Amino acid sequence: xxxxxxxxxxxxxxxxxxxxxxxxxxxxxxxxxxxxxxxxxxxxxxxxxxxxxxxxxxxxxxxxxxxxxxxxxxxxxxxxxxxxxxxxxxxxxxxxxxxxxxxxxxxxxxxxxxxxxxxxxxxxxxxxxxxxxxxxxxxxxxxxxxxxxxxxxxxxxxxxxxxxxxxxxxxxxxxxxxxxxxxxxxxxxxxxxxxxxxxxxxxxxxxxxxxxxxxxxxxxxxxxxxxxxxxxxxxxxxxxxxxxxxxxxxxxxxxxx
Amino acid sequence: xxxxxxxxxxxxxxxxxxxxxxxxxxxxxxxxxxxxxxxxxxxxxxxxxxxxxxxxxxxxxxxxxxxxxxxxxxxxxxxxxxxxxxxxxxxxxxxxxxxxxxxxxxxxxxxxxxxxxxxxxxxxxxxxxxxxxxxxxxxxxxxxxxxxxxxxxxxxxxxxxxxxxxxxxxxxxxxxxxxxxxxxxxxxxxxxxxxxxxxxxxxxxxxxxxxxxxxxxxxxxxxxxxxxxxxxxxxxxxxxxxxxxxxxxxxxxxxxx
Numbered sequence: 482x483x484x485x486x487x488x489x490x491x492x493x494x495x496x497x498x499x500x501x502x503x504x505x506x507x508x509x510x511x512x513x514x515x516x517x518x519x520x521x522x523x524x525x526x527x528x529x530x531x532x533x534x535x536x537x538x539x540x541x542x543x544x545x546x547x548x549x550x551x552x553x554x555x556x557x558x559x560x561x562x563x564x565x566x567x568x569x570x571x572x573x574x575x576x577x578x579x580x581x582x583x584x585x586x587x588x589x590x591x592x593x594x595x596x597x598x599x600x601x602x603x604x605x606x607x608x609x610x611x612x613x614x615x616x617x618x619x620x621x622x623x624x625x626x627x628x629x630x631x632x633x634x635x636x637x638x639x640x641x642x643x644x645x646x647x648x649x650x651x652x653x654x655x656x657x658x659x660x661x662x663x664x665x666x667x668x669x670x671x672x673x674x675x676x677x678x679x680x681x682x683x684x685x686x687x688x689x690x691x692x693x694x695x696x697x698x699x700x701x702x703x704x705x706x707x708x709x710x711x712x713x714x715x716x717x718x719x720x721x722x723x724x725x726x727x728x729x730x731x732x733x734x735x736x737x738x
Numbered sequence: 739x740x741x742x743x744x745x746x747x748x749x750x751x752x753x754x755x756x757x758x759x760x761x762x763x764x765x766x767x768x769x770x771x772x773x774x775x776x777x778x779x780x781x782x783x784x785x786x787x788x789x790x791x792x793x794x795x796x797x798x799x800x801x802x803x804x805x806x807x808x809x810x811x812x813x814x815x816x817x818x819x820x821x822x823x824x825x826x827x828x829x830x831x832x833x834x835x836x837x838x839x840x841x842x843x844x845x846x847x848x849x850x851x852x853x854x855x856x857x858x859x860x861x862x863x864x865x866x867x868x869x870x871x872x873x874x875x876x877x878x879x880x881x882x883x884x885x886x887x888x889x890x891x892x893x894x895x896x897x898x899x900x901x902x903x904x905x906x907x908x909x910x911x912x913x914x915x916x917x918x919x920x921x922x923x924x925x926x927x928x929x930x931x932x933x934x935x936x937x938x939x940x941x942x943x944x945x946x947x948x949x950x951x952x953x954x955x956x957x958x959x960x961x962x963x964x965x966x967x968x969x970x971x972x973x974x975x976x977x978x979x980x981x982x983x984x985x986x987x988x989x990x991x992x993x994x995x
Binding site: 521523524525526527528529530531532534535536537555557558561562564565566587589590591596599603604631632635639641642644645661662664666667669671672674675676678679681685686687688689690715716717718719720721722723724725726727728730731732734735736737 | 794
């Protein structure tokens with residue numbers, strides 16, 4: 482039997498510590514094929530590159546991978562070009578991350594790491610995004626590396642529903658402090674932005690976007706609660722965003738001119 | 739009573755014909771405040787600008803607007819900076835578009851126009867994205883302009899569920915051929931990509947992403963069916979992407995090390 486073919490990508494770029502941690506875990510489950518951005522693409526969500534050309538370059542020095550490429554595009558571009566140009570067949574699994582920084586709650590919507598898994602789910606590939614609650618370049622991935630294998634093993638054995646991907650987040654605690662793995666819903670909330678106003682050397686105004694997450698969801702069944710209570714969170718996440726609850730009430734409105 | 743304050747944005751950029759068509763419709767419902775990208779930002783999805791500064795510039799020559807700004811960032815950046823820096827208060831309505839090109843089915847996920855409405859819904863502002871099935875720069879917006887007022891009027895009178903936005907698409911037919919307005923679910927399907935391989939003058943390979951939509955959804959209750967049958971489609975769309983159907987089955991799996 483052939484070994485599973487595993488596509489690995491991320492949004493922090495091919496040089497990030499997190500993707501190398503993920504490759505080390507993934508190689509025990511199959512042949513690892515990497516296509517990742519050539520530079521940080523955090524916050525790129527599900528963006529695709531349509532106005533400029535896309536370039537790819539092979540990387541020859543990673544013994545843990547079957548083949549490894551860096552791509553000038555977004556994480557979603559990486560998945561698309563992997564599937565359409567680089568891989569000889571559809572992969573058995575898509576793993577994205579490990580992201581430097583938490584992608585719980587609605588951060589899922591802004592994250593390039595989660596978007597890569599979403600693109601895999603659109604193409605009906607079992608797909609998982611992994612993130613840890615530590616944005617530092619030198620973040621410690623040992624807790625994540627200890628628990629990710631059990632999640633991958635479960636998915637290989639049991640499958641995910643068609644067009645659903647898993648958004649996995651690991652809290653910033655030592656492995657022995659982890660209380661368990663919780664299946665959760667996505668926390669509702671919003672980012673409270675601040676725009677840091679500055680002047681450039683030519684006295685023109687510019688802004689840096691900063692902000693903090695405003696958790697307005699008091700439930701205990703969501704991913705923010707799980708992470709705060711030292712659980713690893715798994716949110717099964719959909720491609721179909723239809724608000725089925727609103728369909729009937731909207732149909733009752735009057736749409737005559 | 740104060741007139742409603744309406745924030746208008748898009749992803750085709752502030753010079754697009756579509757946003758000006760939307761401003762003309764919107765001004766009959768309230769004071770129009772525009773913050774839109776300074777250049778095309780199609781396919782930017784829910785991306786935010788974190789690695790480079792954001793700039794804004796006021797535009798002084800639009801008599802249909804209260805104030806009008808162009809922004810160097812993405813559509814979602816436009817909404818965020820409007821809310822946090824430019825508008826004195828939360829708007830009563832957010833309108834995005836009118837997009838040159840269809841955003842039905844899963845195009846909703848890739849679209850910057852839909853993302854702006856999604857950002858509005860995160861912030862609990864009644865939000866609607868409008869698109870037409872014609873990508874041309876000089877597309878005819880007369881059908882859209884005839885029917886958009888009835889949709890806006892309904893939303894002002896009846897409200898949308900909290901954190902739900904409407905994704906509206908208008909088929910490329912004359913107004914008298916429109917059969918009606920249909921409330922739909924999001925069509926499932928995927929884009930079949932092709933990467934057009936070329937050589938630059940220095941003999942280095944590059945790619946343009948191209949592709950076509952592969953509709954694998956045979957239902958008659960979805961937005962693709964509606965558009966093909968000359969209906970205007972409205973898909974109520976969620977922020978919470980949790981796959982609630984998968985929660986229980988995933989909880990049964992074994993997560994022991």
